[in-house]
Amino acid sequence: MEKSLKRPALLAALLIALIALPTVADAAGFAALTSLATRVLIYGIAAASLNFVLGYGGMVSFGHAAFFGIGGYTVGILYQHYSLGEPLFGFIPGTNQMLITLPVAVVLSGIMAAIIGALSLRTGGVQFIMITLAFAQMLFFLFVSLKTYGGDDGLIIRRANELPWLNMRDKHTVYYVCLAIAVLFFAVLWRLVNSRFGNVIVGLRQSEKRMAAIGLPAYRYKLVAFIISGMGCGLAGALMANFLRFASPDMMHWTKSGELMIMVILGGVGTLFGPLIGAAVFIVLESVLASWTENWQLGLGLILLFVVLYTQGGVQALGARLVGRSA
């Protein structure tokens, strides 16, 4: 009884803290905290999407940055055609309305995930890791070579997408939009994980043979999970392009896939909010270490090594174990 109340209470407290964050940050004189929190929310969405296939489904995808980048470039390319006033391929008009760009980004990354997933899921193990990486690299090089859309330098989006009745130039508004989307996203993910579908995905990780013996088509379930996960990453990428007002090939570089994986493992693989915690830990670590020393990657590498080698289940599990020990 006590335990079942603890979690909702914790979540409510977290939500209130997140809603109050910009006001508190401004009052305390840490205005930069709001931007930091926006990035955490966006990467949290991306990492949680990756975690859905990686943690729940056991599919180690090393190419999820591809979907992140596609989301970002959808926003960027639509904006470019909107600002230049010339339609894409001659008949698709550009736009700067978020109510259009976000769904388009989600659908496009879903389609790309369907293609990549359909091909990649025919393999498994190391080959799966490498083929997802290969597809992401292909897209990376494709966008590097597209001079029309900035090539190497990326695409500058002069103004964030508009939402009706909101002033999207205000950093706080952008934060609240991201927060609202993140809350919605995690609610959907929670429903999904606890649904029959989610259980099948976990079952597939534990034993594909067993699931096949029950009569479930493993390949199709995995593919749908992969598509959903890709769509989530696309959503995060579209938000990131709006937040940074920039889309670049770096969004789909393989190190970005690595970073998303780090967030997942830092927070705890196969937990609902672990990736969000992981994203927070990663981003805060990155900015704190970077403010201390130019050589922050050294610290990050050491911490990563420690977490992988000595903690089973990331920061969340570590916290739970420490609490368990002191109690």
Place this chain on the structure above:
Amino acid sequence: MTLFLEQLLNGVQFGVMLFLLAAGLTLIFGIMGVINLAHGSIYMIGAYAGTWVAAETGSFWLGIPAGLAAAAFAGVVIEFLVVRRLYGRDHLDQVLATFGLILIFNQAITMLFGRQPLFVSMPALLDGSVELLPGLFYPVYRLAIIVVGLLVALGLYLLINKTRVGMLVRAGSTNREMVRALGVDVRLLYTLVFGLGALLAGLAGFMAGPILAVQVGMGEQILITTFVVVVIGGVGSIRGAFFASLILGIVDTSLRAYLPGLLRQIMVGPEADALGAGISSMGIYLLMAIVLLIRPKGLFIRNS
């Protein structure tokens, strides 16, 4: 025709470099079941140590033992401190731990040597070109790389197929548990294989010095390509790694050489060059995707 032969030799030279890295990687994969992203860092360490010693002493030849020793030492240390704890863990842990190693090594090298690339001049013996066929001049240094690479391939073939250690390596890649059950000191074998892989990576790194810039991040560029080689050739197969390296080296080099020219016939110059470069970079990944779709375990592994 001479241009074509020159590109072919360039392809073989690139392929041979890839093989030096892929041989170690595929053994580490096949025998220990570890995905080692830090293999590129070892390549970088070999390049830095060798180039630095060569530049300080003014002798290219002294750089070779320095590069090899540094790489092998780094490999054994990595195996002892980190990789040893990763046997039997899932792939995710291995990817992340070795990704952490990449960050550490990249930063450490930046702190030691700065961000400026290092350069080493070629020894007089290997400088200049030689006329292979009438009208076909080819740099001696690149030829030397090809020769060294082929010698290493031959040496590995003999080592794996004709010696007792090689027998254990082959047995280990077929059935790890059985080798352990028969009383072989697997840990020693693992360290040995890891050290050998590191040695070859260091050799590749040092040889790359005079033709590529020795800089931070050089390891990752070639690492990903090497993984493509390993996966196409089939994990654990040295023979597969050898042929896949050569195929990939030649495909990659010829795409880079000929694609922009082909595109320029249908597009404007600069755009064709950019798109050509992009598509050539995609080429090897496309090849890997196709190979995996037809033979999910790679070209040289029998599907069971």
